[in-house]
Amino acid sequence: MQEVNWVALSIFVALFGLVSWLGFAAGRWRKGDLDQLQEWGLGGRRFGTLITWFLVGGDIYTAYTFIAVPALAFGAGAMAFFAVPYTIIIYPLLFLVFRRLWHVCHKHNYMTAGDFVRGRFGNRWLALAISVTGIASTIPYIALQLLGLQVVIGALGVSGSGLAANAPLLAAFVVLAAFTHSSGLRAPASIAVVKDLLIYATAFTAVIVIPIELGGFHKIFAAVPAEKLLLAIPGPNSTGSYSSYATLALGSALALFLYPHSLTGILSASSGQAIRRNAAMLPGYTFMLGLLALFGFFVIAAGVDKLPEYAAGFKQFGSNFAVPALLMHSFPSWFVGIAFAAIGIGALVPAAIMSIAAANLYTRNIHREFINQHPTDRQESQIAKTISLVVKLAALVFILFVPTKYAIDFQLLGGIWIIQTLPAVMLGAYTRWFNSWALLAGWAVGTASGTAMAVAAKLTPTYPLMLGGHTFPGYSAVYTVILNLFVAMVLTVVFNGSAKRQAPFDETVEADYVM
Numbered sequence: 001m002q003e004v005n006w007v008a009l010s011i012f013v014a015l016f017g018l019v020s021w022l023g024f025a026a027g028r029w030r031k032g033d034l035d036q037l038q039e040w041g042l043g044g045r046r047f048g049t050l051i052t053w054f055l056v057g058g059d060i061y062t063a064y065t066f067i068a069v070p071a072l073a074f075g076a077g078a079m080a081f082f083a084v085p086y087t088i089i090i091y092p093l094l095f096l097v098f099r100r101l102w103h104v105c106h107k108h109n110y111m112t113a114g115d116f117v118r119g120r121f122g123n124r125w126l127a128l129a130i131s132v133t134g135i136a137s138t139i140p141y142i143a144l145q146l147l148g149l150q151v152v153i154g155a156l157g158v159s160g161s162g163l164a165a166n167a168p169l170l171a172a173f174v175v176l177a178a179f180t181h182s183s184g185l186r187a188p189a190s191i192a193v194v195k196d197l198l199i200y201a202t203a204f205t206a207v208i209v210i211p212i213e214l215g216g217f218h219k220i221f222a223a224v225p226a227e228k229l230l231l232a233i234p235g236p237n238s239t240g241s242y243s244s245y246a247t248l249a250l251g252s253a254l255a256l257f258l259y260p261h262s263l264t265g266i267l268s269a270s271s272g273q274a275i276r277r278n279a280a281m282l283p284g285y286t287f288m289l290g291l292l293a294l295f296g297f298f299v300i301a302a303g304v305d306k307l308p309e310y311a312a313g314f315k316q317f318g319s320n321f322a323v324p325a326l327l328m329h330s331f332p333s334w335f336v337g338i339a340f341a342a343i344g345i346g347a348l349v350p351a352a353i354m355s356i357a358a359a360n361l362y363t364r365n366i367h368r369e370f371i372n373q374h375p376t377d378r379q380e381s382q383i384a385k386t387i388s389l390v391v392k393l394a395a396l397v398f399i400l401f402v403p404t405k406y407a408i409d410f411q412l413l414g415g416i417w418i419i420q421t422l423p424a425v426m427l428g429a430y431t432r433w434f435n436s437w438a439l440l441a442g443w444a445v446g447t448a449s450g451t452a453m454a455v456a457a458k459l460t461p462t463y464p465l466m467l468g469g470h471t472f473p474g475y476s477a478v479y480t481v482i483l484n485l486f487v488a489m490v491l492t493v494v495f496n497g498s499a500k501r502q503a504p505f506d507e508t509v510e511a512d513y514v515m
Contacts (some may be wrong), residue, residue: 004157011337012156012344016172019194021346023179023187023352024390030186035378040184040385041360042111043269047189049274049281050240054192055353056265056278059283060087060256063148063347066199070326071319073296074305077228080293082248089253093426095279098257098266101429102275104512105267112357113263113425114365120428122505123436124369127208129443130421131365135391136259137414138358141259142395143402144411145347145354146173150399152344155324166400171189172348173396180352180392181385196350198342200288202327207291210298210330238471244462246451247474255419255477259427260357261350265403272515288509295323304329327493351392358423359388409459416450416461419477423488429513432506438491446484450476 005097030046034118047055082294101116110116113134146169153168179187211217221229234240256262269275304310304325313321327339363384368375375383398410424439453463453476463476 004505005333005336007333008328008337008340009156009158011334012152012341012447015194015198015338015341016175016344019191019348020175020179022190022194023348024182026179026186026190027183029190029284033377033476034182034184035381037176037360037363037377037384038109038111039379040381041356042264042364043185043189045106045268047268047274048270049277051189051193052265052269053272053278053281055189055268056262057192057196059259059262059350060282061196061285061289061346062145062201062350063152063343064144064344065289066343067148067151067320067323068144069149069289069293070295070299071324073228073297073467074322075296075319077224077291078231079245080296081290082245082252083293084286084290086249086252086493087289088258089249090256090285091279091282093253093281094257094266095276097169097276097426097429099272099279099515100265101263102266102269103272103292103515104429104508106272107209107512108508111267112260112361112364113258113421114361114477117424117428118365118369119507120432121424121436121439122507123440126275126363126424126436126440126443127369129440130424131361133333133417133421133443133447134361135416136356138260138354139394140398140410140414141261142351142392143398144353145351146395146399147320149347150345151320151324152343154316155313155321155328156340157229169396169400173392176348176351177389177392180388181388185264185353187357188349188356191345194340195345198338199346202339202342203288203291205335206298206327206330207294210302210326213330214298214301220297220301225300228297228300232341237469238342238473239488240473243472243474247478248461249313251419251475251477251481254422254426254481258418258421259354260361261354264353264360269437295326299323299326302326303327320369334404351395355388355391355395356384358391359384359386362387408427409454412459412461413451416454416477416480417447419481420446420484422481423485427502432504433492434488435492435495435504438488438495441491442486445487446480449483450480454479 027034030044034040034042038044069080069083072110100511105116108119110119112131114127114131117130118124149172150169151264158168211220214220231241231245234242257266266275299305305314309320310325315326324340327336363380367383420443423434424440427434457463457476461475462473463479465472465479
């Protein structure tokens with residue numbers, strides 16, 4: 001059993017307390033009426049370039065990113081670096097597609113992807129499908145943030161049995177729920193600044209100090225097994241790891257900004273210009289991600305997984321314990337406290353945004369559409385606050401009572417599900433050609449086939465697609481969204497060719513998309 005590191009724990013608690021105070025104080029920052037959903041759920045759409053940079057970056061670079069990407073490099077080697085090109089691909093998409101989407105959403109007061117789809121295509125069932133997909137994809141994502149927090153708390157030596165074992169996680173959950181309820185999106189926006197500064201400080205310090213301790217990068221790479229330094233060469237009649245790497249990068253990039261929390265960060269920006277600038281500035285986070293991925297190789301070179309003092313942590317958390325073990329092995333306790341606080345706070349920011357985004361979807365596109373079509377502003381905001389709590393509670397139950405493996409598996413499924421909204425949301429920002437019922441059918445086929453592929457592949461992200469005697473292992477999300485698009489295009493031609501076809505509904509006009 002790991003002993004409590006009191007110095008690190010004290011610093012962790014102090015920094016955690018600081019950001020908790022910031023979360024509650026944020027309700028008075030750029031003060032607005034938090035009984036209006038736009039103020040609570042989108043910060044009044046008043047965040048400028050810098051805050052948007054931290055907020056969107058806080059969406060993408062989470063506690064689990066800090067732990068999982070190096071853990072994948074530690075376990076799988078070069079395959080983990082698909083995360084670097086994937087975060088390069090997303091920023092042109094942000095510039096081209098989501099800046100355009102921001103303009104039309106701002107013009108029509110759309111707050112969610114469901115709002116946009118409802119206005120663009122006039123089909124509330126398609127909007128419902130988009131919204132349910134977003135919520136279902138978000139809950140396991142929040143659970144993984146809590147898992148990252150759980151790993152850090154365990155690494156600090158805080159343990160016990162029964163309720164005592166989960167008391168720190170429950171306390172963090174209560175704080176998260178409280179400041180999200182009271183301050184809305186302003187809370188994670190203010191905390192994101194502190195969180196990212198701490199993560200940058202940790203990443204840059206570690207990437208300088210640890211290689212010096214290990215004798216330089218040449219010794220680090222010499223210690224990494226050759227099979228982990230490069231992708232495996234494909235066998236005959238197969239594209240092997242090459243197609244897996246490429247499709248994981250492409251599919252992850254296409255899916256990222258379709259997640260409700262990412263779109264919420266974008267829609268909270270004060271102007272299209274802020275989105276445009278962020279498309280240019282956010283690659284700074286990609287550089288940091290490349291440094292984080294190297295941590296997996298540092299773990300191998302340092303051999304911390306073989307040290308007896310960390311055996312219990314690796315047994316409990318597997319490769320997810322690699323980064324905490326590396327930091328504890330390489331730095332004094334006071335720095336470990338700062339680094340672990342960065343990871344812990346990195347769980348609070350995205351978890352808060354995710355729960356708010358899911359609440360916005362439910363309130364606007366399920367409750368308002370199907371239960372109460374004319375709520376008052378206060379009723380709407382109260383519903384959202386309640387659903388935000390329910391979503392976080394569901395994620396907490398997930399992480400406490402469902403084996404960790406399933407939380408990870410469902411998050412992988414979430415990526416396959418959320419990419420099925422691409423035709424309606426991303427292509428919808430450019431064209432109204434698609435028939436709404438064809439889009440709904442494409443979504444259903446893509447979701448069902450993606451789930452089937454994932455199950456057949458034992459809930460791993462890649463599926464060995466067989467075509468003409470050749471095998472193309474690849475990310476199921478890419479294969480199924482292609483199928484989704486094919487179905488939507490074919491059925492659109494069929495439905496649009498009907499003699500009884502009515503003019504397509506669209507409450508937006510071309511001028512709304514002018515940037």
